[in-house]
Amino acid sequence: MxxxxxxxxxxxxxxxxxxxxxxxxxxxxxxxxxxxxxxxxxxxxxxxxxxxxxxxxxxxxxxxxxxxxxxxxxxxxxxxxxxxxxxxxxxxxxxxxxxxxxxVMVTEMPEFKNLPKSGRRTFVPHWESAAAGLWPEICKTVGLSYLDPRGEAKAVIREIATSELIVAESMHGAILADAFRVPWIAVSTSRSINSFKWNDWARSLGVTYAPKHVPVSTRAEAIAKGARFWGVGFERNEQAAEELEKRREGETVVADPEQTTLRVMAKQALAVPSALALWQASKGKPQLSSDxxxxxxxxxxxxxxxxxxxxxx
Known part of the structure; x- marks a missing residue:
């Protein structure tokens, strides 16, 4: 088998x-x-x-x-x-x-038992957000630890298990947080997040999927997801999503010779609404299914x- x-x-x-x-x-x-x-x-x-x-x-x-x-x-x-x-x-x-x-059965594995808490408040984005967004930089400004869902699975799970709060756009970020008894808050950046699968899991445990809206952080992310960015709507572009995915690995953005200091500052300024919304979401009331x-x-x-x-x- x-x-x-x-x-x-x-x-x-x-x-x-x-x-x-x-x-x-x-x-x-x-x-x-x-x-x-x-x-x-x-x-x-x-x-x-x-x-x-x-x-x-x-x-x-x-x-x-x-x-x-x-x-x-x-x-x-x-x-x-x-x-x-x-x-x-x-x-x-x-x-x-x-x-x-x-x-949820990961919690029964000996290597994940009795892990010490780190005190981190952690944001786990959807993989598309990780590929196209400015989220590592945003997390630094709002006091959250950034966790890339594309990382090695066991390392990602340990980070979730040892956090004190998970802000999750990734569904399995919330599933593992709940399983490890870490309070979680759901967020969503676009309509491309699949609410059916979230509600499927949530109803199995009697919790509610009511994500806080957080705007996409870059124009590239809006193009990849078919979302709005600063009032401009974009159609989802699969080719753009694939190209953006190749340009990022973990938290490191591949160097772009055209990325001047001024341009980086402009991108960060345009991401301020995303940072504010993520910060506000992280201050909301978290959920946890009953023991x-x-x-x-x-x-x-x-x-x-x-x-x-x-x-x-």
Whole structure:
């Protein structure tokens, strides 16, 4: 059995934890049922991402983009659970099969237990914001620590787990914060943020997705997302998003010979509304699911894992 990993060109810690989480939850899975693809963490239940051929075991995946594959043949699709009630409804499953995003089980891994708190208040943007925005610089001005979601998954998760507050545009930033009992505040910079998947997870735990709006920080970010910047609307440009992604790696912007000091200052001035909105959002009332709700969902998820162990091992 092989865990499915949607390997994006930009990197995304929420997708990348599929590389090792399932080896913890189902030790030895790679030595059994070679014909089966384990479809786990991520918004991957669509025809563009999943391979058409082969047998699939679905544990906790979500819908949110594109079109659902035909999952009616139970000889090819063994669906044990999905991320939340909205995905369950979309797939045609009983709502109680929408249990939880499997990423919450990271907290049970020994290497993530009893981590010391850093006291940081941390902003985790969506990967598109990280690729095209001025967010590392903005975070410095508003007293937040910046965490790039495209970083190495375990390092990103440790930063989330040890923070005292997470301001999250990244959904898995909020999911992991909630799982580690770190209060979180949701923000959104554009309509390209997928509210279906957020609400799918939020409803599984009885929390509310009501993101604070934060304007995009650069014209390039507006072009990549199809957002407004200083009153000018832009259509989403996929090619621009890809090019911007290549120009950034982590917090370091690739040097541009045309970036004069004056131009940098102008960009920072234009990002002031973004900085103000992010600062205001960070002062809002954070959320956290109840201990009882999270524990109950994790218990139900582990019952699913126990069933998979009985049937496949």
């Amino acid at each position: 092989k865990p499915f990993h949607w390997e994006s060109t930009h990197g995304n810690f929420g997708d990348d934890l599929n590389l090792w989480l399932w080896d913890f939850l189902l030790p030895g899975l790679r030595n059994v049922h070679e014909e089966t693809l384990l479809v786990g963490v991520g918004t991957v239940l669509n025809t563009l991402i999943l391979p058409l051929e082969g047998r699939k075991l679905v544990i906790g995946s979500g819908f949110g983009y594109g079109s659902l594959p035909d999952m009616s043949d139970r000889n090819l699709w063994d669906i044990r659970s999905v991320r939340g009630p909205l995905t369950a409804e979309k797939v045609g499953l009983p709502q109680d099969m929408g249990i939880i995003d499997p990423a 009882a709700a999270l524990a109950a969902r994790k218990e139900r998820f582990m019952a699913v894992i126990d069933g998979v162990r009985r049937d496949y091992f």
